[in-house]
Amino acid sequence: MDRKVRVRFAPSPTGGLHIGGMRTVLFNYLFAKHHKGEFILRIEDTDQNRFVPGAEEYIFDCLKWCGLQPDESIIHGGAYGPYRQSERKDLYKKYADELVKNDHAYYAFDTPAELEEKRKQTPNFQYNQSTRNVMKNSLTLCDDEVKKLLATNTQHVIRIKIPHDETVGFTDMIRGAVNFNTTQVDDKVLLKADGMPTYHLAVVVDDYLMKVTHAFRGEEWLPSAPVHILLWQYLFGLENMPEWAHLPLILKPDGKGKLSKRDGDRLGFPVFAMNWTDPKTGELTAGFRERGFLPEAFINFLALLGWNDGTEQEVFSIDELIKNFSMERVHKSGARFDFEKSKWFNHEWIKRLPVSAYLATVKQLLQDAGVGVTDDEKLKTVVELVKDRCILLTDFVQQSSFFFQTPKEIDVNAIQPKWNEQKQQFFAELIRTYELSTLWQHEDLENSFKELAAASQMKPGDVLLPFRIMLVGGKFGPHVFNIAEVLGKEETLTRIKNTLQLLQ
RNA sequence: GGCCGGUUCGUCUAUCGGCUAGGACAUCUCCCUUUCACGGAGGAAAGACGGGUUCGAUUCCCGUACCGGCUACCA
Numbered sequence A: 001m002d003r004k005v006r007v008r009f010a011p012s013p014t015g016g017l018h019i020g021g022m023r024t025v026l027f028n029y030l031f032a033k034h035h036k037g038e039f040i041l042r043i044e045d046t047d048q049n050r051f052v053p054g055a056e057e058y059i060f061d062c063l064k065w066c067g068l069q070p071d072e073s074i075i076h077g078g079a080y081g082p083y084r085q086s087e088r089k090d091l092y093k094k095y096a097d098e099l100v101k102n103d104h105a106y107y108a109f110d111t112p113a114e115l116e117e118k119r120k121q122t123p124n125f126q127y128n129q130s131t132r133n134v135m136k137n138s139l140t141l142c143d144d145e146v147k148k149l150l151a152t153n154t155q156h157v158i159r160i161k162i163p164h165d166e167t168v169g170f171t172d173m174i175r176g177a178v179n180f181n182t183t184q185v186d187d188k189v190l191l192k193a194d195g196m197p198t199y200h201l202a203v204v205v206d207d208y209l210m211k212v213t214h215a216f217r218g219e220e221w222l223p224s225a226p227v228h229i230l231l232w233q234y235l236f237g238l239e240n241m242p243e244w245a246h247l248p249l250i251l252k253p254d255g256k257g258k259l260s261k262r263d264g265d266r267l268g269f270p271v272f273a274m275n276w277t278d279p280k281t282g283e284l285t286a287g288f289r290e291r292g293f294l295p296e297a298f299i300n301f302l303a304l305l306g307w308n309d310g311t312e313q314e315v316f317s318i319d320e321l322i323k324n325f326s327m328e329r330v331h332k333s334g335a336r337f338d339f340e341k342s343k344w345f346n347h348e349w350i351k352r353l354p355v356s357a358y359l360a361t362v363k364q365l366l367q368d369a370g371v372g373v374t375d376d377e378k379l380k381t382v383v384e385l386v387k388d389r390c391i392l393l394t395d396f397v398q399q400s401s402f403f404f405q406t407p408k409e410i411d412v413n414a415i416q417p418k419w420n421e422q423k424q425q426f427f428a429e430l431i432r433t434y435e436l437s438t439l440w441q442h443e444d445l446e447n448s449f450k451e452l453a454a455a456s457q458m459k460p461g462d463v464l465l466p467f468r469i470m471l472v473g474g475k476f477g478p479h480v481f482n483i484a485e486v487l488g489k490e491e492t493l494t495r496i497k498n499t500l501q502l503l504q
Numbered sequence B: 001g002g003c004c005g006g007u008u009c010g011u012c013u014a015u016c017g018g019c020u021a022g023g024a025c026a027u028c029u030c031c032c033u034u035u036c037a038c039g040g041a042g043g044a045a046a047g048a049c050g051g052g053u054u055c056g057a058u059u060c061c062c063g064u065a066c067c068g069g070c071u072a073c074c075a
Helices: A021-036 A056-067 A084-102 A111-120 A145-152 A200-210 A219-235 A261-267 A295-303 A318-324 A339-354 A359-368 A376-389 A396-402 A419-435 A441-453 A459-472 A481-488 A489-503
Strands: A006-009 A036-043 A105-106 A158-159 A167-172 A176-181 A189-191 A212-218 A243-247
Touching: A006 A021, A006 A212, A021 A036, A021 A056, A021 A212, A021 A243, A021 A295, A021 A318, A036 A056, A056 A295, A084 A105, A084 A158, A084 A200, A084 A359, A105 A145, A105 A376, A111 A167, A158 A167, A158 A219, A167 A219, A167 A243, A176 A219, A189 A200, A200 A219, A200 A419, A212 A219, A219 A243, A295 A318, A339 A376, A359 A376, A359 A396, A376 A396, A376 A481, A396 A481, A419 A441, A419 A459, A419 A489, A441 A459, A441 A481, A459 A489
Parallel strands: A006 A036, A212 A243
Antiparallel strands: A105 A158, A158 A189, A167 A176
């Protein structure tokens, strides 16, 4: 391929963008960047009935969060605009007319009601080469009548005239040779009654006009490939057609079928990249971002859903993905989405990334939870201390709140049963020891704690858990002396004293 | 129903004719850790089925089964 690589992602702004779509974006992006090409984002809004306000912005927000920025789009500009199909409406008619003129398409005057009636009568009714001659179209009507109907602006569509008994095939980058016999292909509508093109006409025209070299889409599009190939043949020449790759579907974790946004609610995991609220129904679909995912992790597990580089590496940065990605190594079969594994990726990224990469997010999360953080250095220390224990960013709230505010609840029930006079005295003594101590490093705190335990004829283990609960409130958190160190002398002593009172 | 696609541990996957079928998630056991994690060691766990081709098939071919997708003036 000597042409510059140009790929496109073409969502319709009908609301939400789930992980299947996001993965298609990712693969487009990786392919484009790997080949030093361009990534275009085209809005396919040819169905005006399904337009959802805010959906376009949402799509861009998701891409931005992931760092997958288009080179050309309705907001990034570019030399091949407009990038919104509704604004290209007039372009398509010309090509539809050309097809009619060359006998590759025809006018059809059947009304939606008539078609519906037909389908009711004939269960598996298809508008195709075997039925078109009993329908109301320019193939069955005489020329004068057609002219008259057109002249009087009778509602009509333009349908492709699929040839009889031909083999149409192409080489899919993932699947290899795929062939269809045209006898099985329907006469799809190309131009709708409202003058808008259907997807079939629009993809072909726009991919040509936008000089797209490689076209990637979900496997669900495979059956309509012959229509598109025929269109390329009739309009622009097969030699100019982009190479196709039909990506494997992302399947439900349980049961069967492709993943849908409803599966998330049902099974308790996000399906969209970011939270999405449907403006019409008010229904909220949860997003990975709000659930506490790092974009690095989101991208990483998306990439591995259907692709791998042949090695045993699993954690990839975006640059590594760009470097190693190839469409030929994408799987043919669908991949079942596994939320547990996606969490593992997030944990890996939390551990690997410098904490500065997500410190601001954690700070915001704490703030949202009512935990004010004024000391950024302290936050950094805390995050560093607890990050191994956090799978999702939201886990930082539970793991670090007690560093910044007194625990709301002290799990005294965990101490009470084994509490006695001896322990009571140990902590009274500990308070005195710590009050006198001039050093406040965790090693020193631990040493004096253990010396005191030994002097009191106790095993450290007997008093370590109570100590933890005094400082943390519960049975969790990093090493207790590290906690004490960060908390500082005054706060540590206050918490011991407070809990001691609770135990009275 | 028709057309198209797919089929390796529970899940994601490696293997491009030589396999004692490798890794990861999850799971189990143990070690480390006087919380929980992290980390370390180990265990259990797979080639849908039937025919070919071949010295040899998970790998190539053909059937069957099963799974999925599509079958709108939606994308």
